[in-house]
Amino acid sequence: MKLVRVRQREEVFGDVTAPPSKSYTHRAVFVASLSDGTSTVRSPLISRDTVATINAVRAFGAQVDQREGLLVVEGVERPQVPEDVIDAMNSGTTLRIATAVASLVEGGYTVLTGDGSLRRRPMGPLLEALGQLGVEAWSTRNNGCAPVVVKGEGGLRGKCAMRGDVSSQFVSGLIVAGSASDGALEVSLTGEVVSRPYIEATCEVVRRFGGRVSLEGSRVLVEGGGLRAREFAVPGDYGLAAFLMAVPLLMGGSVRVWNLDRSLPQADAAILEVLREMGARFREGENYVEVFGSDLHGVHVDLRDAPDLLPVVAVLACFAEGETIVSGVGHARYKETDRIAVLARELSKAGASVEEKRDGLVVRGAELREAVLDPEGDHRLFMAFALLSLASQGKVATLGVESVDVSYPNFLRDLSAVGCEVEVRDAG
Numbered sequence: 001m002k003l004v005r006v007r008q009r010e011e012v013f014g015d016v017t018a019p020p021s022k023s024y025t026h027r028a029v030f031v032a033s034l035s036d037g038t039s040t041v042r043s044p045l046i047s048r049d050t051v052a053t054i055n056a057v058r059a060f061g062a063q064v065d066q067r068e069g070l071l072v073v074e075g076v077e078r079p080q081v082p083e084d085v086i087d088a089m090n091s092g093t094t095l096r097i098a099t100a101v102a103s104l105v106e107g108g109y110t111v112l113t114g115d116g117s118l119r120r121r122p123m124g125p126l127l128e129a130l131g132q133l134g135v136e137a138w139s140t141r142n143n144g145c146a147p148v149v150v151k152g153e154g155g156l157r158g159k160c161a162m163r164g165d166v167s168s169q170f171v172s173g174l175i176v177a178g179s180a181s182d183g184a185l186e187v188s189l190t191g192e193v194v195s196r197p198y199i200e201a202t203c204e205v206v207r208r209f210g211g212r213v214s215l216e217g218s219r220v221l222v223e224g225g226g227l228r229a230r231e232f233a234v235p236g237d238y239g240l241a242a243f244l245m246a247v248p249l250l251m252g253g254s255v256r257v258w259n260l261d262r263s264l265p266q267a268d269a270a271i272l273e274v275l276r277e278m279g280a281r282f283r284e285g286e287n288y289v290e291v292f293g294s295d296l297h298g299v300h301v302d303l304r305d306a307p308d309l310l311p312v313v314a315v316l317a318c319f320a321e322g323e324t325i326v327s328g329v330g331h332a333r334y335k336e337t338d339r340i341a342v343l344a345r346e347l348s349k350a351g352a353s354v355e356e357k358r359d360g361l362v363v364r365g366a367e368l369r370e371a372v373l374d375p376e377g378d379h380r381l382f383m384a385f386a387l388l389s390l391a392s393q394g395k396v397a398t399l400g401v402e403s404v405d406v407s408y409p410n411f412l413r414d415l416s417a418v419g420c421e422v423e424v425r426d427a428g
Helices: 022-033 048-059 092-104 124-132 168-179 196-208 238-251 267-278 307-317 330-334 339-349 379-391 401-406 411-417
Strands: 002-008 013-017 038-042 063-067 070-074 106-113 137-139 148-153 158-163 184-190 212-216 219-223 231-233 254-258 281-285 288-292 300-302 324-327 352-357 360-366 371-373 396-398 420-426
Touching (some): 002 379, 022 048, 022 168, 092 106, 092 124, 092 137, 092 168, 124 137, 124 158, 124 168, 158 168, 168 184, 168 196, 168 212, 168 219, 196 219, 196 267, 238 254, 238 267, 238 307, 238 379, 267 281, 267 307, 307 324, 307 330, 339 360, 339 371, 339 379, 379 396, 411 420
Parallel strands (some): 038 231
Antiparallel strands (some): 002 396, 324 360, 352 360
């Protein structure tokens, strides 16, 4: 196990390129794999999570050729029965979408699983929705979690109702699978619908590949068939870029993050509004955001549509004047970890005043003290704790460097590029 400490080496200054969007890479690869012909996915994110998706579509029979800066995907008319278990590793998006795609297989069963963390994440709402659509799908341990087994029915059509307050990935899976089916699929989302921009992102990718889908209020209508090979360029990831945007807000100086635009819906683009409300100074240009050292103040922010911003906002709140309330993120408890509970525990360990709420956190600032933080294998928590280490000039350390490959393999390199010193050593 490795221990990471981050310090400021010199004035914070520089340009970095935001990593490609993990969400759009997942969606583009899945949709391309179900499209007629050969598609090109440009500027994909290659990380542990997206490799899980590439492996999944290959298991269903698609061909994926990885080249410099792109993926060439030869779609399949109908997914085949996988020869082996599909291992989604740590990727919830892979597991949820692949489970829905497994309903398209004809005459066989698909078994899907993941690592220990993923096997604790809920699958019940998706399995219940598939059942309503006539697809046999069940949890092998009868606990609503992976491993799951899906009996392919050759298509996904009809009407179903599904909870909208746990994960947008469930309905995204149905949209992708329904787009590759014959006939219409109608999904009614019940209760509060969270992470809506992620559903909109799925719809947009399907449309880019010729599919027809509409999202009106809490109703999703998918007209099956019509997916055709296309070229799709993956945009930069605002949520991952947020960790670099935070550096000058903690240490002064300025950082310009390139490869960012809003031509496609991204939930985590909300980071700019959060920073604006906190008093951060930044400039948004064509394809970049430049952030300057700023004094921050506490805010009340609802992140129900962008729960992945919780870790970075919580760390920034530790250094804001006054109280910051983050609400609307009860579904963050179902991520790689219970992010609300782990953030409350670990930030408090480092000297922050943090109160855990059912659906969020109250943060009142930090008097940092020596501590070793444990992100429990969660990549976004590791990156957040690395920022806390930087703000403490290495007084705070974090475990979990291995997890960064899930979404942002170059994170520590990019920290170094803007004036940080990164020390990685054995924890023992």
